[in-house]
Amino acid sequence: MNDAPAPNSFRNQPDDRGHFGQFGGRYVSETLMPLILDLEKEYNRAKTDPAFKAEFEDLLEHYVGRPSPLYYAERLTEELRKNAPEGPNGEKMGAQVWFKRDELNHTGAHKINNCIGQILLAVRMGKTRIIAETGAGQHGVATATVAARFGLPCVVYMGAKDVERQQPNVFRMRLLGAEVKPVKAGAATLKDAMNEALRDWVANVHDTFYIIGTAAGPHPYPELVRDFQSVIGKEAREQLLQRTGRLPDLLVAAIGGGSNAIGLFHPFLDDPSVKMLGVEAAGHGLDKDHAASLAGGSPGVLHGNKTYLLQDEDGQIIEGHSISAGLDYPGIGPEHSWLKESGRVEYTSATDKEALDAFQLLCRTEGIIPALEPSHAIAAVVKVAREMPRDAIICANLCGRGDKDIFTVADALGVEL
Amino acid sequence: MTRLANAFGKSHPALVCFVTAGDGPTDAVLDALVEGGADVIELGMPFTDPMADGPAIQLANLRALGKGTKTADVFRIATDFRARHPDVPLVLMGYANPMIRRGSDWFADECAKAGVDGVICVDTPPEEDAELGPALRGAGVATIRLATPTTDAARLPQVLETATGFLYYVSVAGITGLQQAATDSIEQAVARLKAGTDLPVAVGFGVRTPEQAGAIAKVADGVVVGSALVELVGQHGEDAPAKVRELTAALAHAVHSAKETAA
Ligand SMILES: Cc1ncc(COP(=O)(O)O)c(C=O)c1O
Numbered sequence: 001m002n003d004a005p006a007p008n009s010f011r012n013q014p015d016d017r018g019h020f021g022q023f024g025g026r027y028v029s030e031t032l033m034p035l036i037l038d039l040e041k042e043y044n045r046a047k048t049d050p051a052f053k054a055e056f057e058d059l060l061e062h063y064v065g066r067p068s069p070l071y072y073a074e075r076l077t078e079e080l081r082k083n084a085p086e087g088p089n090g091e092k093m094g095a096q097v098w099f100k101r102d103e104l105n106h107t108g109a110h111k112i113n114n115c116i117g118q119i120l121l122a123v124r125m126g127k128t129r130i131i132a133e134t135g136a137g138q139h140g141v142a143t144a145t146v147a148a149r150f151g152l153p154c155v156v157y158m159g160a161k162d163v164e165r166q167q168p169n170v171f172r173m174r175l176l177g178a179e180v181k182p183v184k185a186g187a188a189t190l191k192d193a194m195n196e197a198l199r200d201w202v203a204n205v206h207d208t209f210y211i212i213g214t215a216a217g218p219h220p221y222p223e224l225v226r227d228f229q230s231v232i233g234k235e236a237r238e239q240l241l242q243r244t245g246r247l248p249d250l251l252v253a254a255i256g257g258g259s260n261a262i263g264l265f266h267p268f269l270d271d272p273s274v275k276m277l278g279v280e281a282a283g284h285g286l287d288k289d290h291a292a293s294l295a296g297g298s299p300g301v302l303h304g305n306k307t308y309l310l311q312d313e314d315g316q317i318i319e320g321h322s323i324s325a326g327l328d329y330p331g332i333g334p335e336h337s338w339l340k341e342s343g344r345v346e347y348t349s350a351t352d353k354e355a356l357d358a359f360q361l362l363c364r365t366e367g368i369i370p371a372l373e374p375s376h377a378i379a380a381v382v383k384v385a386r387e388m389p390r391d392a393i394i395c396a397n398l399c400g401r402g403d404k405d406i407f408t409v410a411d412a413l414g415v416e417l
Numbered sequence: 418m419t420r421l422a423n424a425f426g427k428s429h430p431a432l433v434c435f436v437t438a439g440d441g442p443t444d445a446v447l448d449a450l451v452e453g454g455a456d457v458i459e460l461g462m463p464f465t466d467p468m469a470d471g472p473a474i475q476l477a478n479l480r481a482l483g484k485g486t487k488t489a490d491v492f493r494i495a496t497d498f499r500a501r502h503p504d505v506p507l508v509l510m511g512y513a514n515p516m517i518r519r520g521s522d523w524f525a526d527e528c529a530k531a532g533v534d535g536v537i538c539v540d541t542p543p544e545e546d547a548e549l550g551p552a553l554r555g556a557g558v559a560t561i562r563l564a565t566p567t568t569d570a571a572r573l574p575q576v577l578e579t580a581t582g583f584l585y586y587v588s589v590a591g592i593t594g595l596q597q598a599a600t601d602s603i604e605q606a607v608a609r610l611k612a613g614t615d616l617p618v619a620v621g622f623g624v625r626t627p628e629q630a631g632a633i634a635k636v637a638d639g640v641v642v643g644s645a646l647v648e649l650v651g652q653h654g655e656d657a658p659a660k661v662r663e664l665t666a667a668l669a670h671a672v673h674s675a676k677e678t679a680a
Contacts, residue, residue, distance in 0.1 A: 192466075
């Protein structure tokens with residue numbers, strides 16, 4: 001933690017050079033630089049253009065299905081209270097658990113919020129071809145979806161290993177008209193898909209828009225992805241105030257690159273009573289293979305931004321591991337690195353096993369099959385809720401549904417489908 | 418840095434040759450480049466995620482890392498090269514993360530101690546110069562900037578502001594090793610760059626053959642060849658030096674004589 005005094009606001013980052021404190025920035029090759037500057041200019045214009053805002057909101061409402069519900073998970077809350085310690089009055093502790101249900105969005109995850117925003121920018125900029133990277137395939141599906149909706153050709157780069165692991169999403173993308181290009185380079189997973197997307201972009205800057213799937217990459221991506229995803233937190237804030245009459249005590253979200261988490265957190269950052277917890281993937285454990293860049297990494301530069309990375313002493317990038325393909329990234333969005341160092345947000349992690357247990361718990365107590373990514377957030381909720389008083393309110397981001405994960409889960413549970 | 422000035426101050430255009438440190442018998446390959454007539458050496462620092470590189474140099478990075486090449490090995494290679502070739506300029510080329518890992522001052526200091534004349538950091542544009550630039554220039558190591566077909570007139574002064582050593586014109590918007598640019602577009606681009614700077618301009622990306630190199634050398638101060646040499650190292654492994662010497666000699670002949678035949 002640094003000793004600098006707390007800023008007046010945690011919501012006015014990044015600076016005009018795209019820096020969140022020492023993090024963020026624009027670490028790209030010269031070929032991409034003019035394009036990134038163009039994108040920044042266009043985004044700044046779009047931000048203040050009522051027509052852009054209106055179109056974004058219209059699509060979110062009628063195409064994505066927003067606002068997503070805010071749901072009080074009563075049976076989960078009661079289940080967690082069963083073995084909670086006793087409070088001062090002898091009754092069981094245990095906070096109320098609420099979920100922001102972004103898994104009910106079109107395409108089944110929060111990823112589409114960002115894709116709608118970015119494709120509108122692409123159209124504004126006159127770009128005629130869309131590219132994206134994907135790990136689990138959720139962002140790829142969301143990108144293929146908006147590309148189909150706007151009639152633009154779309155190429156999705158996906159690590160060859162992930163193509164094998166995520167066949168249903170590969171087929172979905174193809175049904176939606178996207179070309180899925182397996183990437184065999186490097187370790188053949190998400191970071192390599194991102195490298196390949198950057199290579200495509202650099203060779204096709206004149207007509208191509210790169211829709212980045214998380215709140216990372218060179219400025220202005222972390223900012224604009226955050227802004228598009230902030231619809232989650234804005235809605236949640238309003239819904240919580242309306243339903244409970246007050247602000248929540250704790251927000252919880254899983255972190256891959258950090259887009260669903262920053263989307264939930266950002267509108268609350270200047271509400272000092274609201275604590276926040278980001279949950280990284282601890283894989284087999286923080287002392288073994290994992291994908292927890294904040295817990296087990298150190299600051300460095302990758303994919304256009306400075307942020308916490310999993311790396312060795314020479315700055316070579318180490319592959320992440322998580323049972324959840326969407327959290328399996330060796331970096332994290334730069335704003336989270338800054339929020340960690342500033343102390344505003346707390347970060348923890350959940351293992352594969354804890355996420356699997358939480359996954360099953362939600363299935364049985366609430367009749368909701370969550371994706372493995374938010375299952376990490378639920379695992380953290382399981383740990384902290386019982387230590388909190390009964391009138392405390394936790395809001396966790398249920399950022400994706402689990403249909404895509406049933407094969408992985410069956411495999412982990414030793415069930416043959 | 419004076420080594421760079423001398424190399425570009427010769428009576429003929431300079432041949433700049435790139436290979437990846439730790440790939441194949443690097444010391445012998447570097448000697449072969451010098452024997453073949455290379456005027457400037459670019460030594461690639463291997464990185465797990467070489468996102469500006471095409472397949473040939475990607476594979477070279479993986480081969481080097483697969484053999485356990487560490488940052489210390491890169492500096493060992495550079496230091497030994499400097500001892501064997503006191504006058505041939507050596508430039509490190511690579512990505513930011515391995516360069517900043519132990520701090521920019523540490524890196525600049527190691528470069529100076531190893532006799533490295535300049536650094537090309539692919540993913541650090543002038544906007545992020547503070548990351549490495551002041552430390553390197555402070556240690557007497559050139560910060561070689563890239564200019565590309567997308568670097569427009571409005572942006573060029575910013576690129577030139579922190580450029581030292583020479584300017585590297587990336588002749589195609591793309592990754593290393595694949596495409597070729599038309600010579601007349603290169604000629605115009607070089608003229609545009611030279612109107613803004615006294616630095617020598619070397620042109621690279623997609624240059625593979627002596628014919629291409631010779632054609633570019635007619636209009637530039639230097640020509641950079643990378644992937645074609647790296648492929649030879651990949652194909653021939655321990656036997657690569659002889660092949661590398663042969664190709665370098667052909668390239669050097671074409672580049673060094675380009676302006677004579679043009680006259
Ligand atoms: C459902 C879901 N949640 C979370 C993530 C992780 O991304 P982020 O941290 O950007 O929200 C993914 C990524 O694929 C996802 O599909």
